[in-house]
Amino acid sequence: xxxxxxxxxxxxxxxxxxxxxxxxxxxxxxxxxxxxxxxxxxxxxxxxxxxxxxxxxxxxxxxxxxxxxxxxxxxxxxxxxxxxxxxxxxxxxxxxxxxxxxxxxxxxxxxxxxxxxxxxxxxxxxxxxxxxxxxxxxxxxxxxxxxxxxxxxxxxxxxxxxxxxxxxxxxxxxxxxxxxxxxxxxxxxxxxxxxxxxxxxxxxxxxxxxxxxxxxxxxxxxxxxxxxxxxxxxxxxxxxxxxxxxxxxxxxxxxxxxxxxxxxxxxxxxxxxxxxxxxxxxxxxxxxxxxxxxxxxxxxxxxxxxxxxxxxxxxxxxxxxxxxxxxxxxxxxxxxxxxxxxxxxxxxxxxxxxxxxxxxxxxxxxxxxxxxxxxxxxxxxxxxxxxxxxxxxxxxxxxxxxxxxxxxxxxxxxxxxxxxxxxxxxxxxxxxxxxxxxxxxxxxxxxxxxxxxxxxxxxxxxxxxxxxxxxxxxxxxxxxxxxxxx
Numbered sequence: 001x002x003x004x005x006x007x008x009x010x011x012x013x014x015x016x017x018x019x020x021x022x023x024x025x026x027x028x029x030x031x032x033x034x035x036x037x038x039x040x041x042x043x044x045x046x047x048x049x050x051x052x053x054x055x056x057x058x059x060x061x062x063x064x065x066x067x068x069x070x071x072x073x074x075x076x077x078x079x080x081x082x083x084x085x086x087x088x089x090x091x092x093x094x095x096x097x098x099x100x101x102x103x104x105x106x107x108x109x110x111x112x113x114x115x116x117x118x119x120x121x122x123x124x125x126x127x128x129x130x131x132x133x134x135x136x137x138x139x140x141x142x143x144x145x146x147x148x149x150x151x152x153x154x155x156x157x158x159x160x161x162x163x164x165x166x167x168x169x170x171x172x173x174x175x176x177x178x179x180x181x182x183x184x185x186x187x188x189x190x191x192x193x194x195x196x197x198x199x200x201x202x203x204x205x206x207x208x209x210x211x212x213x214x215x216x217x218x219x220x221x222x223x224x225x226x227x228x229x230x231x232x233x234x235x236x237x238x239x240x241x242x243x244x245x246x247x248x249x250x251x252x253x254x255x256x257x258x259x260x261x262x263x264x265x266x267x268x269x270x271x272x273x274x275x276x277x278x279x280x281x282x283x284x285x286x287x288x289x290x291x292x293x294x295x296x297x298x299x300x301x302x303x304x305x306x307x308x309x310x311x312x313x314x315x316x317x318x319x320x321x322x323x324x325x326x327x328x329x330x331x332x333x334x335x336x337x338x339x340x341x342x343x344x345x346x347x348x349x350x351x352x353x354x355x356x357x358x359x360x361x362x363x364x365x366x367x368x369x370x371x372x373x374x375x376x377x378x379x380x381x382x383x384x385x386x387x388x389x390x391x392x393x394x395x396x397x398x399x400x401x402x403x404x405x406x407x408x409x410x411x412x413x414x415x416x417x418x419x420x421x422x423x424x425x426x427x428x429x430x431x432x433x434x435x436x437x438x439x440x441x442x443x444x445x446x447x448x449x450x451x452x453x454x455x456x457x458x459x460x461x462x463x464x465x466x467x468x469x470x471x472x473x474x475x476x477x478x479x480x481x482x483x484x485x486x
Contacts, residue, residue, distance in 0.1 A: 051081045051172030054199040056416055057181075057390075059423045060190055062368055063432060068190040071183045071197045072097065078171045078179075079103040084111030086170035089214045091117040091151075091163050091405075093394075093486050094184040101126035105133045108142055116144040117151060117217055119161040126185075138218050150405045151217035152225040153253050161217070162404040162486055163251075164197070164394050167210055176207030180249075180409045181392055182291070182372045184484070192482040193371035194289070194344060194427060196420070198392055198411060206232030206247060213251055217405065224403075227254035242389070242410040243269065243382035252395065252406035258300045262408060263375075266391060267304050271380035272313035284379025285314040287424045289372040291486075293330070294323030295399030302330035302397070310334040313379070318342050318428060319437070320369035321483075324474045331438065331472045338470065341437040344370040344427055345477050365480025370427065373397075376420045388417035439473040 054074045061067035080103055082088055088107060095101075095118055108114045114134055118127065127144060134142040153159035164184060168177035181197035189195050200206075209230040216225065231240035231248040242248045250262055258264070273281045286308060293302055306329065309315040317330060317339055331338050347364045374392040381387035395406040411417075427433045446462050453459055479485065 049083065049172060051077075051174075053078050053081070053168065053171045053174035053177045053201050054179075055201065057196055057198045057392075057419050057423075059196050060183075060194065061426070062190065062192055062194060071181075071195055072100070072185075072190060074197070074199070075166060075179070075183075075185075076100065076103050078166075078168055078177060079107055081172040082107050082112045082168055083170045083172075086168065087113040087115065088169075089115045089165075089167040089211065090185075091161065091165045091214060091217060092184050093119045093160065093162050093164065094122060094186045094189075094484070096122075096124040096126050096187060097185045098126050098129070100185050101129045104130055108134050113141045114144075115142060115214070115218070117161060117214070118144070118146045119150075120146040120148055121160070145218065145220070147217065147220045147405075148222070150253070150403075151220050152251075152405055153221070153403060154224045155222040158400060159253070159403045160405070160486070162394050162401070163217075163407045165210065165214070165407055166197075167207065167214060169207075174201045176204050177201040178203075178207055178210055180394075180407055182374075182394060184486075186484070188482060188484055189371065192368055193484070194369070195371050196374060196392060196423065198390075198409065198416075200247065203232045203247075206230070209249070224253050227251060242266070242412075243384060243387065244412075245410075246412050248410045250408045252401070252408070253403050256297065256402035261297070261301070261402075263301050263397065264304055266375075266377075267308060269382040270308060270313065270377060271383070272308055272311040274380045274385050282379065282385070283312055283314045284377065284381070285421075286316070286378075287376045287421055288315075288317045289319075289370055289374050289424055289427070290317070290397050291320045291369070291371045291373055292322070292396040292398045293319055293326045294321070295326070297399040297402070298323055298326040298397050299329050302326045306330050306332065306334065306339050309339045310336060312336070316340045316342075316424070316428060318344060318370060318424065318434060320345050320371065321366070321477075321479070322437075322475065327437070327475075328472050338438065342428055342434040343437045343475065344368065344434045345475065346435060347477060364477050365482070366477045367480065367482050369483070371484065374420060376417050376424065378417060378421070388412065388414040390417050390420050392420075437475075439471045 058071050058074050060070045104114050130144045134144060136143055136145055138145055147161045149155040150159040150161050164181055166179040171177050179197050179199045183189055183195040183197045213228060228251040229240060231245040234240045234245060236244040240248050270284055272284050275281050305315060331341060345366050346368045373396055374390060377389040381389055390411045393408040395401040395408055444464050444466055447465050449461055449463050450458055451461055
């Protein structure tokens with residue numbers, strides 16, 4: 001037997017080796033046997049088996065063309081490397097990307113189960129293409145389905161499926177792949193938004209908890225379901241703890257207010273000033289990148305993070321859109337000054353001339369903005385100095401979020417937290433990526449002066465000085481065609 005024949009025989013045997021869900025879920029009828037596949041298909045199958053899924057956080061940059069699709073490319077790679085017999089589960093708010101639709105259809109046709117849950121605010125070409133090929137019957141192995149006013153929420157006009165969750169039972173050599181963050185499957189998410197998506201894999205218990213959540217969402221309840229809290233197998237005993245476990249997840253809907261908000265619980269565990277052995281002290285650092293802060297909830301969460309600044313934490317806040325009252329809450333002066341505040345909400349299309357009120361002036365439509373919803377903590381957390389923690393997911397610091405299908409994930413670790421902070425710094429430090437959210441105005445002040453007159457006598461007089469004053473003004477930017485209000 002020739003070397004090439006031996007190699008082909010071994011390759012066939014390897015491809016036929018069962019594993020993961022492929023071992024328990026048979027390929028659909030009509031799928032060709034391995035021996036009947038052409039050599040190119042064998043090569044692609046072998047390449048899929050040797051590939052490993054992404055790990056850690058990934059970010060896009062809407063201002064740099066080659067980095068706009070960073071997150072989408074990671075998802076496409078993972079979809080294309082899913083193995084026959086495995087399952088892809090996706091629950092997202094929006095979906096219009098034809099490259100993703102084609103990749104999902106191709107995965108389905110090679111024997112991968114594809115299950116998608118979407119919000120009901122749109123029905124795009126990409127959704128129609130996938131539905132035409134895999135169907136919408138939720139009892140089938142593959143389906144695409146739009147939940148009515150959220151999947152686990154009360155059916156009303158205010159609630160949505162707002163999660164961004166991607167699950168892959170087997171992709172290449174990786175098993176139990178989970179990806180969570182702010183990224184929707186839209187062109188807008190790449191070209192006009194800052195987004196993040198965190199990948200992890202290999203934790204079977206954690207993955208199965210997400211699958212259980214997805215299966216419950218697929219029932220499309222019309223009454224609010226209980227919130228869920230899980231972390232795989234708890235590291236510290238029987239109860240999950242965000243200060244101990246690598247990952248923890250809270251799923252909404254979850255009623256929230258000033259006395260029972262998870263964000264407040266997390267901030268309460270932050271100690272801003274920690275004494276050192278040399279007699280000094282260190283400051284805990286907080287960086288918040290938030291798509292939307294508004295409403296009553298936005299107000300009390302803004303007050304909470306402002307309080308952390310007043311207590312001595314190093315705090316930076318960046319937003320896409322903020323309510324004017326919430327902005328006044330977070331920007332109220334403290335003894336340490338004001339919370340450093342910038343916005344990624346920018347209009348880079350001044351020639352578009354969107355004249356909403358017909359006054360002949362451009363109304364400055366938001367064309368770039370952060371869609372992220374993460375907080376980083378570096379310092380003393382829950383009594384432990386040197387902690388590093390990221391809270392990411394799909395929920396905004398806004399009043400509507402607790403009623404939605406949302407996912408809030410915490411991730412512990414110095415390396416991953418530094419990656420999020422670098423992403424934050426990239427937006428914060430470059431003028432083309434963000435703007436100062438405070439306004440500097442000049443105000444006339446009458447100031448008393450003591451002067452010597454022509455006779456050499458001292459006398460008191462008043463002069464007028466113009467001094468710069470930091471003020472809080474409404475953002476002039478309007479929501480426009482690129483604004484995704486989620």
